[in-house]
Amino acid sequence: MLWFHNARLIDPEGGTDAVGTLLVQDGTITERDGPCPDGAQAVDCGGKCLAPGIVDMGVQVGEPGAQHKESLRTAGLAAARGGVTTIVMRPDTDPAIDTPEVLEYVTRRATARTPVNIRAMAALTRDRAGREMAEISFLLDAGAVAFTDGDRVSTDTKVLSRCMAYARGLGALVIGHPQDPGLSYGACATSGKFASLRGLPAVSPMAERMGFDRDMGLVEMTGVRYHADQITSARSLPALTRAKANRLDVTAGISIHHLTLNELDLGSYRSFFKFTPPLRSEDDRRAMVQAVADGLIDVICSMHTPQDEESKRLPFEEAAAGAVGLETLLPAAMRLYHSEGLDLPTIWRALSLNPAKRLGLAGGRLAADAPADLVLFDPDAPFVLDRATLASKSKNTPYDGARMEGRVLATYVSGVCVFDAQEVVA
Amino acid sequence: MTFTQDHLLGIEHLHPAEITAILDLAEDYVALNRSAEKHSRALQGMTQINMFFEASTRTQASFELAGKRLGADVMSMAMAQSSVKKGETLIDTALTLNAMHPDLLVVRHGNSGAVDLLAQKVNCAVLNAGDGKHEHPTQALLDGLTIRRAKGRLHRLTVAICGDIAHSRVARSNLILLGKMENRVRLVGPGTLMPKGVEDFGVEVFDDMKAGLEGADVVMMLRLQRERMDGGFVPSEREYFHRYGLDAEKLAYAKDDAIVMHPGPMNRGVEIDGAIADDINRSVIQEQVEMGVAVRMAAMDLLAQNLRRRRERDRLRSISDE
Numbered sequence: 001m002l003w004f005h006n007a008r009l010i011d012p013e014g015g016t017d018a019v020g021t022l023l024v025q026d027g028t029i030t031e032r033d034g035p036c037p038d039g040a041q042a043v044d045c046g047g048k049c050l051a052p053g054i055v056d057m058g059v060q061v062g063e064p065g066a067q068h069k070e071s072l073r074t075a076g077l078a079a080a081r082g083g084v085t086t087i088v089m090r091p092d093t094d095p096a097i098d099t100p101e102v103l104e105y106v107t108r109r110a111t112a113r114t115p116v117n118i119r120a121m122a123a124l125t126r127d128r129a130g131r132e133m134a135e136i137s138f139l140l141d142a143g144a145v146a147f148t149d150g151d152r153v154s155t156d157t158k159v160l161s162r163c164m165a166y167a168r169g170l171g172a173l174v175i176g177h178p179q180d181p182g183l184s185y186g187a188c189a190t191s192g193k194f195a196s197l198r199g200l201p202a203v204s205p206m207a208e209r210m211g212f213d214r215d216m217g218l219v220e221m222t223g224v225r226y227h228a229d230q231i232t233s234a235r236s237l238p239a240l241t242r243a244k245a246n247r248l249d250v251t252a253g254i255s256i257h258h259l260t261l262n263e264l265d266l267g268s269y270r271s272f273f274k275f276t277p278p279l280r281s282e283d284d285r286r287a288m289v290q291a292v293a294d295g296l297i298d299v300i301c302s303m304h305t306p307q308d309e310e311s312k313r314l315p316f317e318e319a320a321a322g323a324v325g326l327e328t329l330l331p332a333a334m335r336l337y338h339s340e341g342l343d344l345p346t347i348w349r350a351l352s353l354n355p356a357k358r359l360g361l362a363g364g365r366l367a368a369d370a371p372a373d374l375v376l377f378d379p380d381a382p383f384v385l386d387r388a389t390l391a392s393k394s395k396n397t398p399y400d401g402a403r404m405e406g407r408v409l410a411t412y413v414s415g416v417c418v419f420d421a422q423e424v425v426a
Numbered sequence: 427m428t429f430t431q432d433h434l435l436g437i438e439h440l441h442p443a444e445i446t447a448i449l450d451l452a453e454d455y456v457a458l459n460r461s462a463e464k465h466s467r468a469l470q471g472m473t474q475i476n477m478f479f480e481a482s483t484r485t486q487a488s489f490e491l492a493g494k495r496l497g498a499d500v501m502s503m504a505m506a507q508s509s510v511k512k513g514e515t516l517i518d519t520a521l522t523l524n525a526m527h528p529d530l531l532v533v534r535h536g537n538s539g540a541v542d543l544l545a546q547k548v549n550c551a552v553l554n555a556g557d558g559k560h561e562h563p564t565q566a567l568l569d570g571l572t573i574r575r576a577k578g579r580l581h582r583l584t585v586a587i588c589g590d591i592a593h594s595r596v597a598r599s600n601l602i603l604l605g606k607m608e609n610r611v612r613l614v615g616p617g618t619l620m621p622k623g624v625e626d627f628g629v630e631v632f633d634d635m636k637a638g639l640e641g642a643d644v645v646m647m648l649r650l651q652r653e654r655m656d657g658g659f660v661p662s663e664r665e666y667f668h669r670y671g672l673d674a675e676k677l678a679y680a681k682d683d684a685i686v687m688h689p690g691p692m693n694r695g696v697e698i699d700g701a702i703a704d705d706i707n708r709s710v711i712q713e714q715v716e717m718g719v720a721v722r723m724a725a726m727d728l729l730a731q732n733l734r735r736r737r738e739r740d741r742l743r744s745i746s747d748e
Contacts, residue, residue: 193623199559269539
């Protein structure tokens with residue numbers, strides 16, 4: 001039995017940020033703002049913030065297929081240090097998570113090796129190739145929380161519509177990557193003055209809206225539950241507003257990188273700033289921050305994509321895309337708190353409550369009966385990030401050398417402490 | 427000391443005074459190149475390696491000649507047939523060559539930014555001989571020198587750059603250089619060959635060539651690669667020549683004393699009429715080639731001076747540390 005006191009409780013459900021106490025028993029939250037019962041171990045939070053653990057929707061783990069970039073164990077360690085209590089794996093492994101057998105293998109290994117919860121998304125089509133449907137029903141039974149081909153955008157709308165119609169019958173969530181595949185082919189930057197000056201192949205942000213519009217047509221046609229993995233451009237927002245107003249079952253996410261960085265960060269071809277979709281203009285970035293504040297964009301995730309040095313130390317066009325983010329998600333999100341005026345419950349709604357709700361998971365709340373997946377953090381603690389200190393096997397973070405504020409002090413999964421900053425220091 | 431650069435990666439990094447310093451020194455080398463004794467000792471004892479990951483004839487020959495006339499030991503590597511084909515990464519190739527202690531590396535590569543990346547990994551002076559669609563600084567400098575000699579100045583001129591702007595590193599370097607030297611730059615070409623956001627570069631954009639050439643002092647034509655004319659970017663060669671090929675009729679819209687430039691190699695009858703390319707009163711295309719050698723000699727001379735100074739400073743520092 002643990003009794004947390006002297007804590008700022010960040011409750012995204014109630015939208016509150018107030019000092020209180022929390023009682024945890026058998027891995028579950030049992031009482032809020034009550035007194036310390038006999039026999040409970042008191043945990044003094046020192047006036048810092050206690051929030052539901054982050055549910056990170058869309059993490060790439062290199063297992064199976066690329067353990068040299070990230071294994072389930074290192075991803076789990078990074079998550080614990082970053083306050084992420086549930087990793088939601090992307091199926092873009094090798095082989096892809098497209099059969100119940102692979103899913104079972106991953107789940108079994110994950111349970112044995114990671115201190116945090118791991119859930120997996122499965123591929124929508126076999127080998128994520130966009131041709132034949134995966135065994136959606138079997139995969140659901142094996143524990144898949146959603147279905148996606150990742151950033152491989154289907155070019156065959158007939159196949160996609162059938163997958164969606166089939167998924168609709170099972171109540172499965174389909175996650176799309178809104179992008180027009182033709183326009184975005186070969187692009188590694190957002191078109192505009194900067195990309196033109198740098199001479200990089202670029203794609204208009206309009207390609208994202210076109211992809212989203214297409215998917216909305218299919219959603220309207222099939223009635224499937226749909227989540228857009230990343231909406232990153234202001235041009236897509238009216239379409240998202242319209243879809244929600246039309247009562248389509250649609251949500252949208254964005255990576256923390258698109259909320260805190262813009263295209264100018266590419267500087268002189270820094271490949272750690274190469275993302276899919278590419279970083280956008282500052283106007284877009286600010287529009288996205290506002291969309292998160294308004295609740296139009298539902299989910300913030302890390303889009304954790306480990307890449308080894310060899311994949312990144314190449315000319316920009318040839319370098320691999322993506323960045324690790326499990327450990328930097330929380331401090332980077334604190335930039336929204338310190339510089340953009342978002343309050344902590346709003347940020348946690350997108351980091352924790354909404355992804356849990358969308359995926360049908362129990363976490364993301366501070367209410368009684370919720371699992372005791374918690375993160376204790378100091379939103380103001382400053383530090384300079386040194387990428388060598390990251391727990392991930394790959395160190396490809398765009399925040400290397402950046403001044404950040406916000407440190408995780410402790411992480412609890414089902415009431416068990418899986419990370420304590422003091423122990424690490426000592 | 428006006429010229430402070432360690433590398434020549436792009437016009438973007440140069441101050442107008444540095445551009446002028448290169449051009450002024452290049453004038454001396456033009457005179458040297460026209461004399462009987464075409465030799466200087468500026469790069470005496472130094473090693474220059476040319477790494478061309480993309481095929482090149484004139485630029486490579488020009489750099490090779492420039493190095494030899496300055497007294498350097500010059501080695502040209504045809505990278506297309508080298509270990510790159512065996513899967514070696516750019517950085518490993520660079521480190522391998524770096525271990526042989528070159529003083530000047532001249533690099534051309536098909537990817538934008540590849541030369542910048544390479545410059546971070548070696549400890550000699552790096553010259554960008556063209557990277558992807560990014561920059562080709564020595565071309566812009568030789569164009570600047572050619573204009574200055576023909577027009578008597580390199581400021582307050584109206585320069586029309588015509589053709590495939592989107593895929594051209596020559597166009598990028600030129601519009602940056604001409605902007606820094608305070609000229610009016612016009613870009614002429616169809617929308618498919620115009621980079622996005624180009625209006626923000628402080629240039630005027632024209633779809634119609636006659637309007638774009640109206641009153642221009644300099645007409646700079648760009649090469650259009652044939653594979654872009656098969657319906658992908660332009661419907662056909664003949665339609666392109668009709669709208670954007672430089673002929674006497676279109677040239678008549680420019681000033682009477684306007685000069686015609688082309689970075690080569692030319693597609694006669696596609697972007698430029700053969701008669702105009704050969705018109706000794708208007709075309710300065712051969713002069714551009716001549717200026718190329720002189721400008722490259724000047725740039726390498728200045729970089730070598732800075733390299734010697736830097737090494738001397740490091741040497742003194744290491745002695746004082748002991």
